Amino acid sequence: MTYGTIATWRMAHDGVVKASKLLKAQGAAGDAVEALINTVEAYPYYKSVGYGGLPNEQGVVEMDAAFMDGDSLAIGAVAGIQNVKHAVSVARKLSDQHFNSFRVGQGATQYAMQNDFEIVNMLTPRARKIWQKRLKEIREKNLNPYNGHDTVGAITLDQKGSMAAGTSTSGLFMKKAGRIGDSPLSGSGFYVDSEIGGAAATGLGEDIMKGCLSYEIVRLMGDGKTPQEACDQAVYPFIEKLKKRYGKAGEFSLVAMNHKGEWGVATNVEFTFSVGNENEQPQILMANPGPNETTVIEPITQEWLDAYEKRIKAPVD
Template sequence: MYSRRKFIASTTVAAAALSTGFKRLIAAEKLPAGIKPIVISTWDEGLNANQGAWEILNKGGRALDAVEAGVMVTENSQNCCVGLGANPDRDGFVTLDASIMDENFNCGSVAAIERIKHPISVARKVMEKTPHVMLVGQGAQQFAVSQGFKLEPLKLSDDAEKTYKNWLKTSEYKPIVNIENQKAAPAKLGDKYNHDTIGMVALDANGNLSGSCTTSGMAFKMRGRLGDSPIIGAGLYVDNEVGAVTATGQGEDVIRVAGSHSVVEFMRQGLSPREACKKVVERVAKIKGAKAKDIQVAFIALNKNGEHGAYALQKGFTYSVCDKNNQKQLLKTSSYFDNEL
């Protein structure tokens, strides 16, 4: 007969088992042995940006701090045209977009912001200091100033001014595939740096993921045009249970498929980072049809275990990796039209 004493004893054992199991579950959520901090970012310029992030990750710092510091390196650069040195829109104004997301689904972004050197830092302030996710245009600028950001002079950089004047001769809007990659950029003045993006995702020593993305958008775009970079779920997405993803290329087509979020969802189903990126690129190719050969779209992904991968529509896309064992690594990726790997 099942007595009250036996019932109490059995429930006590069960409770102990549940308690032990719960402890094991918590322990299992930590990174597997041997996994180290890692940061990956888009394009060749990511090599420099990664070093800014690695200075924080290597000291046990938070991934969120790392991805902000990393892309700030690129925003400071006058070479790749992310930031105030970028080419303007067709009306002659430089407008910047940025987004950031942490391990707790907190996120912030700014779009079409002008005269602010580090839009990524304003995006973080939006995340931490407001009840909103995105601020745009004049409102974003006003918020930045209220948070202590300096308004920079309303002036094009020397290179951007020359490029813009050259572009005005034809006023042709024709984005060039892989223009973000300086090595692939044509030498003809006016074609260089038609658009640029630096996207970064990182995993820290505590096993937490974060991501960031900052861009000047398409050069010579229509006033008010917005791409994918500041849109959470399109240009950037982080799910700390699964992985983190960022995008580059023609933003309109990343938006169409909620690109970064879609890659994360494929990883949730068990696909590797590379295969998840490939699935979404294939979706873009199907939607665009014959026009797919005229654009570039690419994704980089990092999963919870520190595994990374990427895939692009066109060949020539590269991404940069930094970890303790290989602090400067530039990787070529497979592509939909020219599967070279």
């Protein structure tokens, strides 16, 4: 049997490498997607996920995460959880529950504490400086407070044919307390069915959740579309519909993988992702919207990688 994994953004690449090794060694899809996302959650320089994630307007890091088992369709999710290093692991444990499998706010945090998940102060000194700088910019320059909303979303396929999906994010920087995006919402931020495939989203959650695009991509794959065809046909027409009927559309980027390990991507912005399967070593690629509702995918350059590393680690004034 084949195996594979795909995940959003360059920040997921180290996790994709780890997940690919697990899958190659006949590891389970659920273990692989959790390990992938845990890697991103633990890295302090990724400002939109986990430890070091940017806070809400009150300086509190509130995280959203979800896990889905493609065999049983079991789902666990958390939203607005605080001080928990690996929100996706809490979501995965909740997926074992028939009742109370989606927990929010204080209830989610208490559940994590009662089940011995690692509790830490998620607001790093670096993230606090960025937050304080943004507050000053808002006061002095009357700038829009919102900046950044990248989610790590991932799909895995193991050699037994099982699939899993996971998401994790600290959400929109400077968001209102209690704001929830698409990431923990089934069908919007993620969906996976081992008999078909899975999809995951990143971007502006308020707009992504208007389309239930992850489910729509899986549905199209179930109708026989390739992952790339499904991504293109689900994402681009909906963006145009949203512009026409709502007046605007935020950033949309989605990744997908089917039960054969084939993959696809669609986006309306410059979007990096990482992917690997039995036939391809994990690699970072760049996607951009192309002509006639298609997607252009190219390798990234070393120059781009170097600039990325410099940017995310740049000192905060």
